[in-house]
Amino acid sequence: MDFEKLAAERYSERLFDSRPVEQEKIDKILAVGRLAPTACNYQPQRIYVMQSEEALKKVRNIRVSHFNAPLMMLICYDAAAAWRNPRDEMYDSYCSGEQDATIVAATMMYEAQELGVHTVWLRGFNSSEVKKAFSLPENIIPVMMFAMGYPANNSAPNPWHFMRKPLDETVTVL
Ligand SMILES: Cc1cc2nc3c(=O)[nH]c(=O)nc-3n(C[C@H](O)[C@H](O)[C@H](O)COP(=O)(O)O)c2cc1C
Incomplete structure (x- = not known):
């Protein structure tokens, strides 16, 4: 699909059908996310795909809006694997991990949309709760989650x- 049309048609989905997302589509979404750029090509993104009842149950116990999606993904970065910029005096060794994980997530979001799989980007969670629920190692930093799936019949964009x-x-033109 034309990218402008794709971007215009995407909206945050909060009303999912129970139909599962086909494994082939999940694989494609992950494969296209892999093509995203990352600082120095270090690829510190770490993606957790939640499809099993056990994983979905865990995520539903966390204070995050899962909207009963049949598929969730947690996008993290490995702080030990991300590029750092010691030249940026505003930070104590600026870490690109959040940017890297975010561009991977955005790329996946648009590929999902291309495949008819709707998403909502979620950040309203408590990172400590997420780390505990999934026993994430110290260096794995949660960035965002996706609730993903097919829209329910009566789904519509939120007024926002x-x-x-x-x-x-x-935009400021300088
Ligand atoms: C960084 C970020 C965090 C967000 N967190 C949440 C969230 O926790 N819960 C939620 O329902 N939507 C969340 N959203 C979705 C936004 O509310 C939504 O993108 C915005 O209102 C614009 O609507 P649209 O995506 O339908 O165009 C988040 C989006 C971004 C980019």
């Missing part, structure tokens, strides 16, 4: 979807 600021509020 239509509220975009004018470009002159967010």
Whole structure:
């Protein structure tokens, strides 16, 4: 699909059908995410795919809006594997991990949309709770989660979807 159309059609899905996402589509989404750029190509993203009842049950116990999606993904980065920039004086060795994980996630989000799989980007969780629930090692930092699946028949974008600021509020031409 034309990218402009794809971007315009995507909205945060919060009403999922119970139909599972086919493994072939999950594999494609992960494979396209793998093509995303990362700082120095270090690829510190670490992705946890939650499809089993056990994993979904765990995530549903965390205070995150799972919206009863049949598939969830947790996108993290490995702080021991991410690029660091010692030259940036604003930070104590700036770590690119969050950016790396985010661009991978965004790439996956649009591939999912291309395949008809809807998503909602979730960050309203407590990282400590997530780390504990999935026994994540110290260096694995949760960045975001996706609830994913097919839209229910009566699904529609939330009113927020239509509220975009004018470009002159967010863009400065220098
Ligand atoms: C960093 C980030 C965090 C978000 N966290 C949540 C969340 O925790 N729960 C939720 O329902 N939506 C969450 N969203 C979705 C936004 O609310 C949504 O993208 C925004 O309102 C615009 O609507 P649209 O995606 O339908 O265009 C998040 C989006 C981003 C990019």
